[in-house]
Amino acid sequence: MTISLNHTIVPAVDNEAAARFLADVLGLEYGGLHPVARHFAQLRINDQLTLDYMTVPEPTGHHLAFDVDPATFDAAVAHLREHDLPHGDGPGTHTNGRVDERHPLGGRGVYFADPSGNLYELISPS
Template identity: 40%
Template sequence: MSVQLNHTIVHSRDNRESAAFLAHILGLETGAEWGPFIPVDTSNGVTLDFATIPAESIVTQHYAFLVSEEEFDAAFARIEQAGLTYYADPHGKQPGEINHNDGGRGVYFHDPSGHGLEIITRPYGGFPDETARASS
């Protein structure tokens, strides 16, 4: 078996709020609570397990999601409908814009716990076959 990322724990101020936020933006479902975790499964089999911890203990992380063009349109519409501030760059110097890196589209925004989230339609330095895979 090859090595694969199976799951990661995402620290949050409120695991339900953060899991529901991500699931809503990406058009996914939250899973059943399991111990201290609220899971959100992605289509490539990786689960993000949201866990509530004290706010002062949260270290901001970055999570990037490769999506199809159609999924980008839907997620971006939900970002705009929620009135979220979004950026074309990870440093927040291009607010209200999307990027077109590697011939695709990308946007950065924050979740309720302050984590940096990103949706992209092409992987950085990506190849067309990887984009096609994201569309399926």
Template identity: 40%
Template sequence: MTVELNHTIVPARDPQASAQFLAEILGLSVDPPVAHFTPVTLANQVSLDYDQLDDFEPHHYAFMLGDQEFDAALARIQHGGITHYGDPACQEIGQIYHSQHTKGRRGTYFRDPDGHLMELLTRGGTGS
């Protein structure tokens, strides 16, 4: 059997609202609750299981998207007035990055309602 990531728990002050926020940006839907978790399942069947917690450190979550899905997600971010950045330090406001190591890779960062740093990136090709 191969080893695969099945799910990860995402702490959130309001799990339903945070799950809905991410699902809308990614063009996904929020799954029915599982116990006290609010899951969002990705195309590779890994789920982000949002769980209510009041005190936590923000985490980083990165999502690989196809070029068309990236463009659509970026449009939803911009249309929603969500600040996005071209760098993980959140200094390059309103930018996307272009990888120097992976030809064609683009990406951007944004914060979710709980302060988690979300990254959207495309696969791109191999570097030259």
């Protein structure tokens, strides 16, 4: 049996704002509220995975890491810089404005947080 992740729930102060934030950084299209469970703002990451953002009063941030191709990585870093969004080269230094050119998992890495405290990590081959 093949196992793959179908979706995960991501807590947020404002579910739609959080989904739009990541969609903008990654160059994805935010499709709106979940068609059945309308309390989730659903962001399709790829054919297999959606992030379902749920508004909660006091969200506890999650760490979500994505492997991305070099073009997506470059576009995401450009978006972060163009919009003066804090980003950095490590989970504890995610606001230092740097990109990790020697990510421990290979290639380059960048970290950034959304307004709800979710920490995103992008990893791309060099």
